[in-house]
Amino acid sequence: MRLISFLPIFDSFDFRNGNGFDPDMDIFETDKDFVIEAEIPGVSKNDMKLNVENDILTLEVEKKKKKEDESFIFKESREGKFKKIFSLPNDVESDKIKAKFENGVLRIIIPKAKVLIPREITLN
Amino acid sequence: MNRLFDEFFGRTLTRGEEFERMRSPNVDVSETKDNILVTVEIPGMTKDDIKVTVRDNILTLSGEKKQEKEEKDANYHRIERSYGSFCRSFELPTTVQFDKVKAGYKDGILKITLPKSEEVKLKEIPINIS
Incomplete structure (x- = not known):
């Protein structure tokens, strides 16, 4: 078991x-x-x-343009393709990653491996 | 252990007061044959946290994006989202049927449909030029 992790975690490359x-x-x-x-x-x-x-966790999103026949008076929203690559911390259970999309928010849950979860030690 | 060292090297972030104001949400205003559409990007909210009002010819959108307690206490590695309250107002053309304004919230998008008044629509009849 490594005691110290100097590697950057959640560094990401964007496209x-x-x-x-x-x-x-x-x-x-x-x-x-x-x-x-x-x-x-x-x-x-x-x-x-x-x-x-x-x-390595990769998230790719494509936001398409609206098809409706409308002309914009003004527009602040953006569309396009987006790709983000994350380096995950070492001690995670990558086979148990879960994701949920609700109300426009994507939530990705990456469980920590047992070695990272704080636990209380019983005193004898 | 990791967390301890992250803090030591100053990589752990915490949310402070300065994050309590929400950035102004992105708004699109567009026009179709029958309607004026106002589309607002406000992800992570519920219908009950959003208020849409029309007074005289001013459309006001306001609301508060709340953060779960559990998240407030967490250790952050990156902070880009913003929480707190927002408010934006728009002056509407008087050619809108104010009593028929509709609004809906889905997938983080608030969409307000403002039907144009009949007179305006009539004016848009194409005229053949001989």
């Missing part, structure tokens, strides 16, 4: 192809999990792809 579509993200950890939350409003589940390979 963008659009007019500035770049979802806001939070990454935090609780006692049991690492959690990534991304704000991706107006995208359907089918336009998102999440992939884990070794310790």
